[in-house]
Amino acid sequence: MTPQRQGVAVRLEGLSRHYGAVRALDGLDLELAPGEMVALLGPSGCGKTTALRLLAGLEDADAGRDVVDGRDLTDVPVSKRDMGMVFQAYSLFPHMTARQNVAFGLRLRGRSSAEQRSRAGEMLELVGLSSQADRYAHQMSGGQQQRVALARALAIEPQVLLLDEPLSALDAKVRVQLRDEIRRIQLDVGATTLLVTHDQEEALAVADRVGVMRGGRLEQIAAPGEIYTSPATAFVAEFVGLTNRMDGVAADGVAQVMRARIPLLPGSVASGPVSVLVRPESVEVHTQRDGEAEVVAASFLGSLGRVRVRTADGAVLLAQVPTGGAGVLQVGDRVSLALRPVPALAVSRD
Amino acid sequence: MPLTSRVRGGALLGVAPFLAFTTIFLAVPTLVVVVGAFVDTGGRPTLANVAGLRQGYILDALLSTLELSLTTAVIGAVVGALLAYAVVTAAPDGMLRRSVSAVCGVLAQFGGVTLAFAFLATVGSQGFVTLYLFDHTGLAVPGDLLYGLRGLGLVYVYFQIPLMVIVFLPALDGVRVQWREATESLGGSTWQYWRHVAGPLLMPASLGSTLLLFANAFAAYATAAALVSQGSPILPLVVRATFTSEVVLGQANLGKAIALAMVVVVAVVMTGYAWLQRRTSRWVG
Ligand SMILES: Nc1ncnc2c1ncn2[C@@H]1O[C@H](COP(=O)(O)OP(=O)(O)OP(=O)(O)O)[C@@H](O)[C@H]1O
Ligand SMILES: [Mg+2]
Numbered sequence: 001m002t003p004q005r006q007g008v009a010v011r012l013e014g015l016s017r018h019y020g021a022v023r024a025l026d027g028l029d030l031e032l033a034p035g036e037m038v039a040l041l042g043p044s045g046c047g048k049t050t051a052l053r054l055l056a057g058l059e060d061a062d063a064g065r066d067v068v069d070g071r072d073l074t075d076v077p078v079s080k081r082d083m084g085m086v087f088q089a090y091s092l093f094p095h096m097t098a099r100q101n102v103a104f105g106l107r108l109r110g111r112s113s114a115e116q117r118s119r120a121g122e123m124l125e126l127v128g129l130s131s132q133a134d135r136y137a138h139q140m141s142g143g144q145q146q147r148v149a150l151a152r153a154l155a156i157e158p159q160v161l162l163l164d165e166p167l168s169a170l171d172a173k174v175r176v177q178l179r180d181e182i183r184r185i186q187l188d189v190g191a192t193t194l195l196v197t198h199d200q201e202e203a204l205a206v207a208d209r210v211g212v213m214r215g216g217r218l219e220q221i222a223a224p225g226e227i228y229t230s231p232a233t234a235f236v237a238e239f240v241g242l243t244n245r246m247d248g249v250a251a252d253g254v255a256q257v258m259r260a261r262i263p264l265l266p267g268s269v270a271s272g273p274v275s276v277l278v279r280p281e282s283v284e285v286h287t288q289r290d291g292e293a294e295v296v297a298a299s300f301l302g303s304l305g306r307v308r309v310r311t312a313d314g315a316v317l318l319a320q321v322p323t324g325g326a327g328v329l330q331v332g333d334r335v336s337l338a339l340r341p342v343p344a345l346a347v348s349r350d
Numbered sequence: 351m352p353l354t355s356r357v358r359g360g361a362l363l364g365v366a367p368f369l370a371f372t373t374i375f376l377a378v379p380t381l382v383v384v385v386g387a388f389v390d391t392g393g394r395p396t397l398a399n400v401a402g403l404r405q406g407y408i409l410d411a412l413l414s415t416l417e418l419s420l421t422t423a424v425i426g427a428v429v430g431a432l433l434a435y436a437v438v439t440a441a442p443d444g445m446l447r448r449s450v451s452a453v454c455g456v457l458a459q460f461g462g463v464t465l466a467f468a469f470l471a472t473v474g475s476q477g478f479v480t481l482y483l484f485d486h487t488g489l490a491v492p493g494d495l496l497y498g499l500r501g502l503g504l505v506y507v508y509f510q511i512p513l514m515v516i517v518f519l520p521a522l523d524g525v526r527v528q529w530r531e532a533t534e535s536l537g538g539s540t541w542q543y544w545r546h547v548a549g550p551l552l553m554p555a556s557l558g559s560t561l562l563l564f565a566n567a568f569a570a571y572a573t574a575a576a577l578v579s580q581g582s583p584i585l586p587l588v589v590r591a592t593f594t595s596e597v598v599l600g601q602a603n604l605g606k607a608i609a610l611a612m613v614v615v616v617a618v619v620m621t622g623y624a625w626l627q628r629r630t631s632r633w634v635g
Binding site: 056058077078079080081082083084085087090091093094095104105107108109149152153156162 | 526
């Protein structure tokens with residue numbers, strides 16, 4: 001389906017904001033292409049919400065600018081920014097039905113009640129809630145309330161859609177279902193979207209690009225696959241997915257780790273003793289009676305399994321193994337290890 | 351079901367003190383009033399007491415009481431609501447908030463002889479503010495300021511405002527910031543937010559609180575009794591007069607009829623209050 005309209009380009013330039021001694025944002029630069037969905041990911045307190053609220057105009061920046069579709073919005077009040085917002089929870093007006101909530105933005109703009117009604121109906125249909133139009137928030141589940149909130153934000157045909165942890169108050173199953181639906185709808189309407197989340201799976205699953213934040217700055221922004229396979233910093237490598245820190249020696253863009261030669265990613269420490277950040281799926285484990293390592297823990301997660309092995313020098317490594325292979329690994333088994341030559345990041349040893 | 355009945359028995363035991371209390375101090379007096387209103391001094395059934403309510407001085411006192419209650423309820427509600435709003439916006443859960451709640455908790459219960467004395471000592475004919483103003487500016491506080499209906503109104507407002515703050519704070523707490531922010535992001539102005547969101551959401555609580563204040567003033571006795579020694583401008587004092595008058599004997603049952611009328615007014619008002627409270631909790635809960 002072709003988008004109803006193209007989104008607009010959004011640019012945050014050097015945004016800073018402090019609260020007392022806390023630097024919530026420290027010169028954040030971020031660009032969103034028209035119609036793109038960017039997820040901001042990072043640990044609690046890294047400034048994700050602050051970034052989104054500055055773009056919404058709900059907070060003022062100490063320094064920096066928000067430019068939307070070429071227009072500097074820094075001094076434009078929230079109500080004139082034309083951005084749809086979905087909050088974490090409890091944002092529906094409790095004295096209005098779902099339909100009235102969705103129509104509210106048009107009512108504020110003085111549109112005719114016929115237009116309000118038809119547009120609200122359309123939006124509720126888009127989020128699959130036509131049958132709940134006359135319900136109040138307290139008569140709906142958390143997931144339904146968030147759908148209505150999304151419909152309400154989209155009803156004003158916003159240039160930009162801002163989502164602040166819209167799924168974090170929901171249980172796991174609803175969360176997965178609704179995140180896919182949000183993505184479908186976002187592609188459908190084509191709105192440029194900023195999604196704030198601390199759930200890496202959510203960010204990687206739905207966004208065109210994922211921005212990993214730390215201490216009020218953007219650590220790396222890239223497509224989900226790239227964030228995972230080519231992390232720019234140790235922080236990104238360790239925040240997104242699981243990693244092992246293995247001792248090695250680097251030279252000429254390659255690190256010697258155990259008996260393997262691991263190609264190094266850009267940004268790696270180029271020579272000398274290093275820690276190489278190796279993903280569990282790059283560690284191969286083979287049962288072998290006189291193997292140099294021992295299985296110390298094993299857990300099986302459906303199609304995959306994870307095992308912890310202790311090497312001869314006492315280091316503990318996490319490895320990912322296919323289940324259903326010949327031998328099922330058990331605690332106490334002797335194994336041998338091999339590393340796949342998958343490019344990895346090398347950082348200086350602590 | 352031995353288990354359930356034991357649990358039920360235990361629960362009953364828990365509320366027994368409360369039941370005993372309400373029986374002794376609420377049910378019994380109400381019964382005395384209701385029965386007394388419909389019998390004569392000899393204990394024979396009669397409607398004469400109720401018919402006696404139509405006397406001019408009783409109707410006058412009723413009007414004055416309604417006026418006093420309504421005025422102090424509205425003033426108390428408006429000022430108290432603004433105060434509560436200022437507290438909530440200034441410091442959502444800081445020291446200020448806690449201090450104001452504590453002070454209001456005390457002041458709302460501050461009535462009767464103590465409050466009357468406090469006012470006499472400040473703006474009474476020999477009060478220190480009265481004397482200070484006269485000595486330093488030549489302004490005279492009217493000597494009878496406190497003794498008429500106006501004076502009562504002034505004193506009542508003193509406990510109505512803190513009562514409003516206490517009952518209105520929880521309603522304000524129920525208004526979430528997201529609602530304001532959602533309104534703004536949808537293009538709404540501050541005025542539109544109050545008109546379409548905060549106003550309608552707070553309306554039941556405001557009306558309900560005003561009714562509570564009304565009932566509070568309507569039934570107040572001790573403060574008025576301590577201040578007013580001449581005449582009986584309001585119903586609670588008329589009731590007192592029927593019990594203590596040495597001029598007209600045998601009016602105690604007329605007093606009970608007046609008390610019954612007051613119970614009816616308060617009951618109607620409190621029913622309205624309860625209904626409005628339920629409407630609010632339906633949204634918030
Ligand atoms: N209104 C405020 N007053 C004081 N400090 C604030 C305020 N808002 C945010 N902060 C601080 O700024 C920093 C960044 O906050 P922010 O809410 O942007 O983090 P976040 O990345 O959204 O975290 P979370 O995942 O916990 O939501 C935090 O240290 C926070 O305590
Ligand atoms: Mg946040």
